[in-house]
Amino acid sequence: MNPDAHATREAAYTPYHPAWYRPHMSVFWWLHKGPYAWFVLREMTSVFVAYFAVLLILQLRALAEGPEAHARFLSRLASPGFVVLDTIALFFVVFHAVTWFNLAPTAMVVRLRGARVPDWAIAAANYAAWLVLSLAVAWLLTRG
Amino acid sequence: MSATITLEVARYRPEEEAEPSVQAYEVPYREDWVVLDALNHIKDTQDGSLSYRWSCRMGVCGSCGLTVNGSPKLTCATYLSDYAPKAIRVEPLEHFPVIRDLVVDIGDFLVKLKKVRPWIIREDERPLERGEYRQTPAELEAYRSFSQCINCLLCYSACPIAGLDPNFIGPAAIALAQRYNQDSRDEGAGARMEILSQPDGLWGCTFVGECTKVCPKHVDPAGAIQQYKVAAAVDAIKALLLPWGSK
Numbered sequence: 001m002n003p004d005a006h007a008t009r010e011a012a013y014t015p016y017h018p019a020w021y022r023p024h025m026s027v028f029w030w031l032h033k034g035p036y037a038w039f040v041l042r043e044m045t046s047v048f049v050a051y052f053a054v055l056l057i058l059q060l061r062a063l064a065e066g067p068e069a070h071a072r073f074l075s076r077l078a079s080p081g082f083v084v085l086d087t088i089a090l091f092f093v094v095f096h097a098v099t100w101f102n103l104a105p106t107a108m109v110v111r112l113r114g115a116r117v118p119d120w121a122i123a124a125a126n127y128a129a130w131l132v133l134s135l136a137v138a139w140l141l142t143r144g
Numbered sequence: 145m146s147a148t149i150t151l152e153v154a155r156y157r158p159e160e161e162a163e164p165s166v167q168a169y170e171v172p173y174r175e176d177w178v179v180l181d182a183l184n185h186i187k188d189t190q191d192g193s194l195s196y197r198w199s200c201r202m203g204v205c206g207s208c209g210l211t212v213n214g215s216p217k218l219t220c221a222t223y224l225s226d227y228a229p230k231a232i233r234v235e236p237l238e239h240f241p242v243i244r245d246l247v248v249d250i251g252d253f254l255v256k257l258k259k260v261r262p263w264i265i266r267e268d269e270r271p272l273e274r275g276e277y278r279q280t281p282a283e284l285e286a287y288r289s290f291s292q293c294i295n296c297l298l299c300y301s302a303c304p305i306a307g308l309d310p311n312f313i314g315p316a317a318i319a320l321a322q323r324y325n326q327d328s329r330d331e332g333a334g335a336r337m338e339i340l341s342q343p344d345g346l347w348g349c350t351f352v353g354e355c356t357k358v359c360p361k362h363v364d365p366a367g368a369i370q371q372y373k374v375a376a377a378v379d380a381i382k383a384l385l386l387p388w389g390s391k
Contacts, residue, residue: 018158020241021248025307033214036304039352103351107370114282 265332
């Protein structure tokens with residue numbers, strides 16, 4: 001707030017009370033505080049989650065078209081551009097997953113024998129499920 | 145040592161200025177002083193025209209909430225020593241219209257609060273001779289933390305959604321709705337859901353989570369809202385899968 005700001009505009013009145021000052025939020029509000037920037041980053045990483053989902057759908061389509069189409073799809077993914085893009089996307093998808101797992105205890109209230117299951121246990125259960133599923137997928141991929 | 149500390153206080157005098165300005169005051173620095181003590185010292189000895197709200201000085205009344213160095217705080221529980229020797233910037237709560245100096249208008253919140261019907265709703269009141277509605281400690285525990293809200297509005301000040309969307313019903317109102325939903329004596333969850341499932345209700349929240357961090361009474365409004373969202377989603381799925389269900 002500029003101390004001389006009052007000189008730039010005349011004070012106005014409504015019929016019933018002196019004018020209230022109504023502050024406006026800047027479009028860059030999310031840069032003003034660390035937690036807000038973190039929140040926006042967390043939300044924006046969902047774009048990369050969507051990107052991976054689309055990629056998976058395209059891969060399934062290539063798979064349905066036959067082994068040749070799938071091989072072509074894979075060779076396209078091996079190009080340097082895609083490798084760089086997918087590495088960046090993977091980083092943000094992991095960021096997205098970790099931040100959401102850490103928030104899960106806030107939304108999930110589980111009661112066991114009358115007592116609320118502590119936050120760390122809820123988060124740990126989410127991470128454990130993630131690990132088990134990842135290992136299962138890794139096993140499927142490396143089996144043959 | 146007669147140390148002092150500078151308070152940069154936001155002033156807004158609608159008869160004189162169209163926008164707030166900042167006035168610096170030197171106050172004695174004492175380790176056992178909170179920001180509210182410093183404001184009272186200014187009002188008593190330096191500038192009687194400074195306007196701000198306060199009452200209990202013990203974190204119960206919820207009227208002394210201000211923005212201290214950019215963060216919403218109860219000034220009766222915020223020590224000068226947390227900021228000394230640097231100057232402390234004291235401003236009104238964000239996202240509210242400023243009436244004068246540090247005083248904001250909270251009428252909008254009071255309207256929203258009433259909308260969620262924060263009182264016990266019964267389909268049939270029990271006759272008096274049957275005695276009080278009794279609760280077990282576990283039933284009390286289910287809503288106790290949400291009942292600690294003192295309407296200090298720090299959560300509205302911390303919530304960017306409350307600032308961006310004036311119609312958003314807001315953290316404290318939703319937490320208080322949840323306080324009554326979780327109460328074993330209450331039967332109004334359905335009526336409240338009708339209000340809170342509107343676009344400006346629950347789903348306005350994007351889970352920034354700052355409301356919970358600034359809450360001086362550990363109410364956890366962010367938790368209340370997310371748990372409410374889960375309940376709303378479960379209700380919707382139930383209604384879809386079991387249209388013949390009891391509700």
